[in-house]
Amino acid sequence: MIQLEGISKNFGKQVVLNDINATFENGKTNLIIGQSGAGKTVLLKCIVGLLNPDKGKVLYDGRNILALNKKERLLLRREMGMLFQNAALFDSMSVFENVMFPLEMFSDMTYKEKEERALSCLERVNLLNARHKSPEELSGGMQKRAAIARAIALKPKYLFCDEPNSGLDPQTSLIIDELIHDITNELHITTIVNTHDMNSVMGIGDHIIFLSGGRLEWQGNKDNILDSDSKYLNDFLFSSDLLRKVKERESMKRTGVQ
Amino acid sequence: MNFIIKWIDTFGSYLMLMKRVIGRPECWKMFGRQFLRDIFQLGVNSIPIVLIISFFIGAVICIQMKLNIESPWMPKIVVGYATREIMLLEFSSSIMCLILAGKVGSNITSEIGTMRVTQQIDALEIMGVNSANFLILPKISALVTFIPILVIFSIISGIGGSYAICYATQIMTPEDLTCGLQYCFIPWYIGCSIIKAIFFAFIIASVASFFGYRVEGGSIEVGKASTNAVVSCSVLILFADIVLTQLLMQ
Numbered sequence A: 001m002i003q004l005e006g007i008s009k010n011f012g013k014q015v016v017l018n019d020i021n022a023t024f025e026n027g028k029t030n031l032i033i034g035q036s037g038a039g040k041t042v043l044l045k046c047i048v049g050l051l052n053p054d055k056g057k058v059l060y061d062g063r064n065i066l067a068l069n070k071k072e073r074l075l076l077r078r079e080m081g082m083l084f085q086n087a088a089l090f091d092s093m094s095v096f097e098n099v100m101f102p103l104e105m106f107s108d109m110t111y112k113e114k115e116e117r118a119l120s121c122l123e124r125v126n127l128l129n130a131r132h133k134s135p136e137e138l139s140g141g142m143q144k145r146a147a148i149a150r151a152i153a154l155k156p157k158y159l160f161c162d163e164p165n166s167g168l169d170p171q172t173s174l175i176i177d178e179l180i181h182d183i184t185n186e187l188h189i190t191t192i193v194n195t196h197d198m199n200s201v202m203g204i205g206d207h208i209i210f211l212s213g214g215r216l217e218w219q220g221n222k223d224n225i226l227d228s229d230s231k232y233l234n235d236f237l238f239s240s241d242l243l244r245k246v247k248e249r250e251s252m253k254r255t256g257v258q
Numbered sequence B: 001m002n003f004i005i006k007w008i009d010t011f012g013s014y015l016m017l018m019k020r021v022i023g024r025p026e027c028w029k030m031f032g033r034q035f036l037r038d039i040f041q042l043g044v045n046s047i048p049i050v051l052i053i054s055f056f057i058g059a060v061i062c063i064q065m066k067l068n069i070e071s072p073w074m075p076k077i078v079v080g081y082a083t084r085e086i087m088l089l090e091f092s093s094s095i096m097c098l099i100l101a102g103k104v105g106s107n108i109t110s111e112i113g114t115m116r117v118t119q120q121i122d123a124l125e126i127m128g129v130n131s132a133n134f135l136i137l138p139k140i141s142a143l144v145t146f147i148p149i150l151v152i153f154s155i156i157s158g159i160g161g162s163y164a165i166c167y168a169t170q171i172m173t174p175e176d177l178t179c180g181l182q183y184c185f186i187p188w189y190i191g192c193s194i195i196k197a198i199f200f201a202f203i204i205a206s207v208a209s210f211f212g213y214r215v216e217g218g219s220i221e222v223g224k225a226s227t228n229a230v231v232s233c234s235v236l237i238l239f240a241d242i243v244l245t246q247l248l249m250q
Helices: A040-048 A070-077 A095-106 A111-124 A140-152 A170-187 A198-204 A231-237 A241-257 B002-021 B028-069 B077-117 B120-126 B131-169 B174-182 B188-213 B219-249
Strands: A002-011 A014-024 A029-034 A055-060 A080-083 A158-162 A190-194 A207-212 A215-220
Touching (some): A002 A040, A014 A055, A014 A207, A029 A040, A029 A170, A029 A198, A040 A158, A040 A190, A080 A140, A080 B120, A095 A111, A095 A140, A095 B028, A111 A140, A140 A170, A170 A198, B028 B077, B028 B131, B077 B131, B077 B174, B077 B188, B120 B131, B131 B174, B131 B188, B188 B219
Parallel strands (some): A080 A158
Antiparallel strands (some): A002 A014, A002 A055
């Protein structure tokens, strides 16, 4: 479980995050949504420790990452997996070597065990046949799947995904979303996904927080997001034609029933 | 005033990065793999350009010496002597390292800079890897190991070039050249060249890595960082050359 307590971050005079409080539970796919510039990426960077917030605490099962010393922070990071927006695979290595990398760096397993683990991760994301290819030979969706395989190689407790669907077509996005959701349930890990993809919101949002102007405007889940009273959230959601039509149809149905 | 503050800030950042770089690798196996890759990519791949440039410069120095200082008052050994001293003391160590700062330095900066802008360095950090140590230490080790070898190749190739021009153009006899090359030879000068090369190798690898590591933005910033790295490496090599020459040759 990851808890955020009063996270605030300014860049100069610009307030980027303002007193964010939230809890992300194990076994759930937690989404951070919001418009571009709302502070999603900064919040994710504060959570994983790539940025230090000006105020507040980030608690990983009770351990405040900001209060840990360098060594403890490195050890905590080994419990994390992260999928970056552009996959961030190491381009000097093949797909298999990418997945082997965290195992070779930190695992005490024998080479055969590491190899088996890497192959099972690649099989899980359906990339076994592409294991000898280099990252630039893969499509965007395959790169994302390879990055997921690398992220789960060390069986992390926490998985972070920054815009996992950016640059992907809707079908491939769906595959990536399902993969993230299934892995979260299988490994019973805490997953935080930073997205503004509405299909992800409606498909895998077990817990959703909505940021607007650096503030936490709303939190809930995919089942109650369409019924929110928040003006900012509704403006954000119904800027999507698809959701606006769904909403209109639901309203018409309700009116018809009445 | 601003320039001085900026310079001090940059130097402080460089020292802080070096503090993260210098240390025991987290995984020796991965370090060894990176080290070998860098030896081949940065060192072995530079052998052809070092041999070619040194060969021609050796030949040209020989011609220039013959044409410009030939006089009945000058002994015949002067051409060989001057060619050897120039190659040994300055060209093969300092000038060759300036050339390598362009080739290898820009390669290092663009590689690390691209890793930065494509978030590969962030990915390493998230995994709990000390990215500075993992990426930069093998490059420093590889260059400090291999550039002295390139310097030896350069000396041999330069002297080979001067012999080749003697045979090809008959401007002087190879025997006179040999006499000059052997005249008053001080073996310590080879040691000086190698010591200088070790310092220059450290400057090239560490400064180029520093500029790559702190890139922010996109491809244009990577390009600018590469240019800045080459300029800074060149200036630092020239400055270090003065200091080292004064210390070693006194």
